[in-house]
Amino acid sequence: MDVFKVNGGHxxxxxxxxxxxxxxxxxxxxxxxxxxxxxxxxxLPEILDVWTLKALLEEIGxxxxxxxxxxxxxxxxxxxxxxxxxxxxxxxxxYYLMGAMLGRFKQAVIGLPGGCYLGPRPIDQHIKGFExxxxxxxxxxxxIYLRAEKLVGAKIYLDVSSVGATINIMxxxxxxxxxxxxxxxxxxxxxxxxxTLLTSMGANIKGAGTNVIRINGVETLHxxxxxxxxxxxxxxxxxxxxxxxxxGVTIDNVIPMHVDSLTAKMREMDIKVIEEEERIIIPKTExxxxxxxxxxxxxxxFPTDLQxxxxxxxxxxxxxxxxTDTIYSARFKHIAELNRMGANGKVEGRTSxxxxxxPLTGATVTATDLRAGAAxxxxxxxxxxxxxxxxxxxxxxxxxxxxxxxxxxxAHIEKIEVDE
Numbered sequence: 001m002d003v004f005k006v007n008g009g010h011x012x013x014x015x016x017x018x019x020x021x022x023x024x025x026x027x028x029x030x031x032x033x034x035x036x037x038x039x040x041x042x043x044l045p046e047i048l049d050v051w052t053l054k055a056l057l058e059e060i061g062x063x064x065x066x067x068x069x070x071x072x073x074x075x076x077x078x079x080x081x082x083x084x085x086x087x088x089x090x091x092x093x094x095y096y097l098m099g100a101m102l103g104r105f106k107q108a109v110i111g112l113p114g115g116c117y118l119g120p121r122p123i124d125q126h127i128k129g130f131e132x133x134x135x136x137x138x139x140x141x142x143x144i145y146l147r148a149e150k151l152v153g154a155k156i157y158l159d160v161s162s163v164g165a166t167i168n169i170m171x172x173x174x175x176x177x178x179x180x181x182x183x184x185x186x187x188x189x190x191x192x193x194x195x196t197l198l199t200s201m202g203a204n205i206k207g208a209g210t211n212v213i214r215i216n217g218v219e220t221l222h223x224x225x226x227x228x229x230x231x232x233x234x235x236x237x238x239x240x241x242x243x244x245x246x247x248g249v250t251i252d253n254v255i256p257m258h259v260d261s262l263t264a265k266m267r268e269m270d271i272k273v274i275e276e277e278e279r280i281i282i283p284k285t286e287x288x289x290x291x292x293x294x295x296x297x298x299x300x301x302f303p304t305d306l307q308x309x310x311x312x313x314x315x316x317x318x319x320x321x322x323x324t325d326t327i328y329s330a331r332f333k334h335i336a337e338l339n340r341m342g343a344n345g346k347v348e349g350r351t352s353x354x355x356x357x358x359p360l361t362g363a364t365v366t367a368t369d370l371r372a373g374a375a376x377x378x379x380x381x382x383x384x385x386x387x388x389x390x391x392x393x394x395x396x397x398x399x400x401x402x403x404x405x406x407x408x409x410x411a412h413i414e415k416i417e418v419d420e
Contacts, residue, residue: 001420004389004403006380007412008362012242014409015250018235019045019400020069020228024190026093027167028197028228029053032073033062033100034174035201037223039073044228045400048393049091056087056097082109084143089113091397095123095164098146099171102135108146112139125158125165132156133169133176153178153217161186161211161298167194174203176217185213188299189258193229200224232258233305234399235280237374239263240309241406242282243271243289244316244382249409251280261302265310268292269317291319291356296327308334308371312378314354315343324351334372337365341379341387362387370398377402381411388418 020043030053032039044050046069054064054071060081063074080101088094088111101108113123127137127144132155135148153176158165163186170191173180185191187209195208201224204216235254242249243266256263256275263273263280269289274281291314296304304327314321315338325331332352335345340363345354362385367373373395380387389395392415395402406413 001390001418002392002415003418004377004380004392004395005414005416006362006377006387006389008360008381008383008385008387010381010410010412011247012245012249012381012406012409012411013247015252016238016405016409018230018238018251018253019043021045021190021193021231022047022049022233022398023163023188024193024228025050026053026091027096027190027194028226029057029071029073030096030100031171031194031197033057033075033078033097034104034171034198034221035075035223036220037076039075039201039223040225041071041073041197042069042225042227044069044071045231047400048397049093052087052090056083056094059083059087078104080105080107082143084109084111084141093164095126096168096171098126098130098144099168102130102146102148103151103172103175106148106151109143111143123164125160125162126168129156129158129165129169129182130172133172133180135172151176153180153215155181155183157183158185163188163191166191166213170194170198170205170213170215173215174198174205174217174221175219178217180215180217182213182215183211185211186298187211189229189232189255197224197226200226230254233303233371235259236262236303236306237309237378237399239266239273239280239282240306240313241378241381243285244313244378246282247284249282251282253278254280256280261300262306262310265292265294265302288318288357289316291317291321291354293322295324298327304328304331305371307331308375309378311335311338311345311352311354312375312382315345315356315358315360315379316382317356320353320355322351322353326350331369333368334375337368337372337376338379340365341383343379359384361385364388364390366390367392367394370394374399377406377413381413
């Protein structure tokens with residue numbers, strides 16, 4: 001099996017470029033199903049989830065090519081073929097196929113989604129939205145069956161401002177008759193990105209990025225070319241890494257506004273952050289840095305996807321920090337792994353408490369999910385000695401070419417094969 005071997009203690013310097021946003025990519029690709037002519041999406045990250053979605057679109061009859069980050073999708077011969085198993089189980093975002101296929105074919109059969117286990121992540125809000133538009137939704141033998149005579153616009157209030165549900169309802173509603181209003185919609189940049197693609201395909205969407213989105217249904221959508229936004233979570237991960245062990249690192253291809261909540265917290269820790277138009281520079285951080293408390297919230301609050309990498313930096317800060325995750329209650333498995341490396345952390349319910357600074361030493365650890373893996377890479381780069389990270393398939397699901405990018409700025413990290 002493959003693992004990452006990290007030799008810590010080497011200072012990082014130079015420029016690291018951020019790839020396209022994973023959480024946009026996994027929705028933009030299914031959105032292409034709704035078009036009646038070819039769609040090109042530029043700047044996609046070369047990650048497992050993108051390859052899996054390519055295979056899924058090909059399974060339903062799409063013609064797809066993907067090279068150098070650009071994907072060309074011809075959806076003209078796609079059919080409403082059931083997708084109960086296989087690739088659909090490999091990623092959580094396969095649920096976007098529900099909204100897209102329901103929108104185009106008025107029916108779909110999609111296996112219940114997979115992905116990282118982060119505690120309960122129900123899709124009840126998605127289903128509520130589909131039902132409001134006129135679909136009948138049933139769960140049969142572990143797959144979701146969606147059927148509609150026709151889809152008609154409706155007023156939908158989300159009990160939780162879920163990114164997935166907001167995007168999925170948008171996908172289903174763009175070809176529905178009449179107006180759909182989504183209230184308490186999520187405001188994440190990825191939603192604006194998907195709305196931008198759909199609008200350039202001919203959809204009529206107003207209010208993406210606010211908590212009320214209005215969609216006037218249109219009869220058809222056509223192909224277009226769209227460039228994805230940069231990945232704010234990848235950018236944030238590299239900012240934290242640069243603060244932990246950098247001698248001046250420039251993060252290129254980033255929209256600084258998208259990481260405002262992280263920038264604010266880092267400045268609170270006495271870390272210098274320089275913002276330019278599409279770059280963020282983290283000069284060498286002078287120790288000591290201060291511990292700060294963090295509470296994850298929906299955008300524009302502090303992202304749940306950055307609390308784990310943030311924990312790795314907090315092991316080097318003076319004082320006690322409390323991280324509260326209000327989004328995913330089970331997202332603290334990385335604390336036990338950091339403790340193996342010498343961190344002083346404990347978990348109490350929805351919070352983790354980290355006291356620092358503690359010197360870290362290399363150890364054999366396991367990436368329990370995607371962002372826990374990012375935390376362990378940061379810890380491994382800071383630690384003295386060699387760290388072996390297992391279950392790196394999680395990390396590769398979300399970080400494109402991470403080994404090459406880190407080696408380019410001076411990290412000693414490689415992917416190697418070891419016996420089971």
